Structures are given as structure tokens and as C-alpha cells.
Amino acid sequence: xxxxxxxxxxxxxxxxxxxxxxxxxxxxxxxxxxxxxxxxxxxxxxxxxxxxxxxxxxxxxxxxxxxxxxxxxxxxxxxxxxxxxxxxxxxxxxxxxxxxxxxxxxxxxxxxxxxxxxxxxxxxxxxxxxxxxxxxxxxxxxxxxxxxxxxxxxxxxxxxxxxxxxxxxxxxxxxxxxxxxxxxxxxxxx
Numbered sequence: 001x002x003x004x005x006x007x008x009x010x011x012x013x014x015x016x017x018x019x020x021x022x023x024x025x026x027x028x029x030x031x032x033x034x035x036x037x038x039x040x041x042x043x044x045x046x047x048x049x050x051x052x053x054x055x056x057x058x059x060x061x062x063x064x065x066x067x068x069x070x071x072x073x074x075x076x077x078x079x080x081x082x083x084x085x086x087x088x089x090x091x092x093x094x095x096x097x098x099x100x101x102x103x104x105x106x107x108x109x110x111x112x113x114x115x116x117x118x119x120x121x122x123x124x125x126x127x128x129x130x131x132x133x134x135x136x137x138x139x140x141x142x143x144x145x146x147x148x149x150x151x152x153x154x155x156x157x158x159x160x161x162x163x164x165x166x167x168x169x170x171x172x173x174x175x176x177x178x179x180x181x182x183x184x185x186x187x188x189x190x
Contacts, residue, residue: 002149004186005052005125006040007118008033008175009154012058013091020084035176036153037083041070043183054118055087059094063114066090073107118150125150127165130178149186153178 010033019026026034033055040053048070055066066087068076076082090110092102104110111117125148152165153175168182 002186003050003052004048005054005118005122005148005150006036006179006182007054007056007115007150007152007155008036009115009152010055010057012061013064013087015084015088015091017088020081020088026084032174032176033154034084034087035080035174036179037068037087038076038078038080039176039179040183041068041073041076042078043180043187048183056115056118059091062112064094065111065113065117067109067111069107069109071107073105075105076107122148122150124148128152128168129155129165130168130182151182 011027011029013030014027015030015034037053037055041048041051051070053068053070055068057064057066068086076086086105086108089101089103089105090108092099093104093110094102094112096102127150129152151168173181
């Protein structure tokens with residue numbers, strides 16, 4: 001089975017615990033990114049241990065990677081609330097690492113780093129940028145069986161990834177919906 005990394009280019013993480021329990025208090029820009037974490041790991045009631053999700057965000061104007069490593073991850077359920085609570089723990093860890101609320105769950109690491117760290121770490125991987133458009137290029141995923149694949153969600157192609165990146169065009173969908181379709185296409189091959 002291929003090792004797969006999903007990179008979510010999320011808006012700044014301004015979430016707090018009170019937001020989870022007040023309807024309409026979570027910013028609609030970040031909501032699909034939080035949903036996409038659980039959607040990435042759960043497909044047909046199976047947990048995808050071969051997957052790593054990198055949640056790129058900003059906290060207090062500094063770039064961070066919150067990394068969810070499937071083979072080590074604990075306490076993530078298929079619900080939005082489960083993913084949101086794990087993100088809150090990571091945020092609390094950044095703001096106050098010695099606090100009880102800042103204790104990281106196994107399988108989650110936090111790095112003060114932007115996309116450049118991911119580019120360097122995966123320089124020999126096969127890269128795919130998932131973009132919203134009116135078509136879907138199903139063969140791009142199905143016909144590739146490389147050992148390492150990196151899928152980018154929520155990025156605008158500004159040339160920083162180079163010419164070797166392949167683009168997958170999906171109809172206009174939210175990030176969490178794009179993740180579900182890519183999961184389905186990958187699972188149909190492997």
C-alpha cells in the first residue's frame with residue numbers, strides 16, 4: 001500500500017472550546033478543513049493507518065504544521081467534534097505546552113514550520129494539487145501506483161511547487177468533499 005500524505009492549507013486556527021458548542025460560532029472558512037481531517041482517515045468504516053495529514057495553519061500570525069500520523073494516531077473518531085478537539089489540544093500545546101489541555105495525543109506532532117518543510121521532506125514523492133474546477137481527472141489517481149504520494153488541498157498554484165506537480169480537477173467542492181472523492185479513487189486502486 002502506498003504511503004500517502006494530505007496537506008491542508010487551512011485558514012488561521014482561531015477555534016476555542018466554547019465555539020464547538022455554540023451553533024454558528026465556528027468560522028465557515030475553517031469548518032471544511034476540520035471536517036476533512038476525519039474524512040481523510042475514515043472511509044467505509046476503515047481507519048487509514050498509511051495516511052498522514054498535515055494541517056497547515058497560522059496561530060498568532062506564526063505558521064504551524066499540525067501533523068496527524070495515522071499509524072500512531074489515537075482518539076480520532078469519524079466525527080467533526082473529534083477532529084476539532086484534537087486540533088484544540090494542538091493549539092493549546094502551541095500556546096502553553098506545559099498545561100494539561102496542551103498535552104498532545106499520540107500520533108500528533110506540532111512543528112513551527114510552513115509548506116517549505118513539507119516540500120523538502122517529500123522532494124522525491126509524487127505530488128498532486130487538488131483544485132476546484134468543472135471536471136474530474138480520475139485517471140491521474142487510478143493509473144499511478146507510486147510508493148509515496150502527496151496531495152495538496154486548498155492551495156493556489158503560484159509556481160512554488162514547480163512543473164512536476166500533477167493537477168487533479170474536481171468539480172467545485174469544499175475541501176472535505178474533495179478528500180472523500182480522492183479517498184474513494186485511491187481505495188479503488190489499492
